[in-house]
Amino acid sequence: MLTGVKLMVKYPxxxxxxxxxxxxxxxxxxxxxxxxxxNFSDRGMTLEQQINESNKYYLQxxxxxxxxxxxxxxxxxxxxPKRSKAVIREAYFRQASTTDYNGVYKGYYLDFExxxxxxxxxxxxxxxxxxxxxxxxxxxxxxxxxxxxxxxTSLERYFVTPASFVIHAWNTKDKSSMTLQExxxxxxxxxxxxxxxxxxxxxxxxxxxxRKVNNGK
Amino acid sequence: MLTGVKLMVKYPxxxxxxxxxxxxxxxxxxxxxxxxxxNFSDRGMTLEQQINESNKYYLQxxxxxxxxxxxxxxxxxxxxPKRSKAVIREAYFRQASTTDYNGVYKGYYLDFExxxxxxxxxxxxxxxxxxxxxxxxxxxxxxxxxxxxxxxTSLERYFVTPASFVIHAWNTKDKSSMTLQExxxxxxxxxxxxxxxxxxxxxxxxxxxxRKVNNGK
Numbered sequence: 001m002l003t004g005v006k007l008m009v010k011y012p013x014x015x016x017x018x019x020x021x022x023x024x025x026x027x028x029x030x031x032x033x034x035x036x037x038x039n040f041s042d043r044g045m046t047l048e049q050q051i052n053e054s055n056k057y058y059l060q061x062x063x064x065x066x067x068x069x070x071x072x073x074x075x076x077x078x079x080x081p082k083r084s085k086a087v088i089r090e091a092y093f094r095q096a097s098t099t100d101y102n103g104v105y106k107g108y109y110l111d112f113e114x115x116x117x118x119x120x121x122x123x124x125x126x127x128x129x130x131x132x133x134x135x136x137x138x139x140x141x142x143x144x145x146x147x148x149x150x151x152x153t154s155l156e157r158y159f160v161t162p163a164s165f166v167i168h169a170w171n172t173k174d175k176s177s178m179t180l181q182e183x184x185x186x187x188x189x190x191x192x193x194x195x196x197x198x199x200x201x202x203x204x205x206x207x208x209x210x211r212k213v214n215n216g217k
Numbered sequence: 218m219l220t221g222v223k224l225m226v227k228y229p230x231x232x233x234x235x236x237x238x239x240x241x242x243x244x245x246x247x248x249x250x251x252x253x254x255x256n257f258s259d260r261g262m263t264l265e266q267q268i269n270e271s272n273k274y275y276l277q278x279x280x281x282x283x284x285x286x287x288x289x290x291x292x293x294x295x296x297x298p299k300r301s302k303a304v305i306r307e308a309y310f311r312q313a314s315t316t317d318y319n320g321v322y323k324g325y326y327l328d329f330e331x332x333x334x335x336x337x338x339x340x341x342x343x344x345x346x347x348x349x350x351x352x353x354x355x356x357x358x359x360x361x362x363x364x365x366x367x368x369x370t371s372l373e374r375y376f377v378t379p380a381s382f383v384i385h386a387w388n389t390k391d392k393s394s395m396t397l398q399e400x401x402x403x404x405x406x407x408x409x410x411x412x413x414x415x416x417x418x419x420x421x422x423x424x425x426x427x428r429k430v431n432n433g434k
Contacts, residue, residue, distance in 0.1 A: 062355070062358055064359060065352070065355045065359050069286055070287040070288065070290065070311075072287040073288070086309070087308075088305060088307070088308040088309065089306065090306070091304075091305040091308060092302060092303070092304065092305065093305070094287075096287075102319060102320075104328070104356050104359040104361040106359060107325075107359065107361070109326040111321070135282070139321050142281060142282050142321040142322060143321070144324070
């Protein structure tokens with residue numbers, strides 16, 4: 001269905017002319033192209049795209065409300081042209097203080113970070129930022145359901161790992177990565193599919209069930 | 218303590234020179250100035266500043282983890298100057314799809330929007346955007362604790378109103394505002410204080426208690 005889809009960029013009004021000027025022929029996003037002999041369930045999407053599409057599905061079906069947080073920007077200068085919308089002319093990327101995703105599912109607070117690697121045997125811990133680990137830890141203290149989604153893109157394997165394990169690994173001296181074996185042992189693996197693209201709530205259901213058992217409910 | 222504090226703007230490195238050029242004398246934020254005969258508990262802060270400071274306090278004390286979401290921005294052009302950080306040179310404000318605040322408290326998902334008015338007798342519903350009402354409704358369906366914080370700045374009165382009442386008012390035909398009386402009847406009023414500046418979790422505790430009663434727990 002998405003085979004050979006052309007790159008659709010939503011340009012705000014007013015910038016289309018500028019776009020046409022430089023873009024002589026329509027770009028085709030390589031990752032969307034049909035490749036033979038490959039598992040197409042993830043349709044070549046990045047992990048972020050898969051999660052965003054899953055969240056859209058979960059929202060439409062009223063299963064969960066999860067959104068990606070916007071990138072924090074420090075705005076310094078804004079122009080207000082006549083008969084046109086405001087244009088930010090000088091701004092800087094700011095350090096985020098949370099993870100990328102949070103939301104609500106069946107009354108539970110969800111909080112997670114998604115990362116992908118081309119490695120095949122381990123996931124380097126330097127891919128996480130300290131503020132993300134700190135934030136996951138803070139949310140755990142508030143009884144949130146906190147985890148990471150790690151995608152081994154070369155293997156097309158996706159793991160939902162409880163934040164407690166990731167925080168433990170991060171705090172382990174001289175540990176620079178989590179091996180695939182460790183991740184397999186401590187995570188719930190999910191398969192890339194169609195509706196939703198990455199059904200990570202299956203793993204969340206397991207976490208909720210575990211919690212109920214541990215709370216004696 | 219904050220009397221006569223000068224406007225502190227955190228400019229990213231590299232832009233200070235430009236700032237000096239235009240700003241001939243240091244600006245003093247009017248709202249921070251000491252006014253005689255006025256209740257100082259809110260120290261002239263905007264509602265957003267009060268909530269942000271309260272969230273900082275709640276986070277430091279490990280009481281709750283609530284953050285304001287960044288404004289969503291559509292980035293079109295970024296410069297990468299040598300020996301300096303990336304500068305966004307063309308970007309546009311995008312429509313948000315959620316409320317401004319969410320987070321986790323004692324295992325509960327919190328979601329809210331904060332608005333202030335100078336009116337003294339009513340709060341115009343047009344201050345809410347449709348996407349905010351829609352989002353609150355979606356989060357309610359997932360059993361989140363959803364509300365608004367309405368500040369009547371002229372009266373220095375702050376109300377935490379359950380989202381269900383705001384959504385009901387929004388959906389009522391020919392209703393353009395909520396009267397102060399209606400808000401008083403359906404909200405928990407909170408007093409501006411010091412630690413935290415706006416202790417809105419007091420109201421949340423009431424909502425949690427009500428929910429437990431209604432669930433028969």
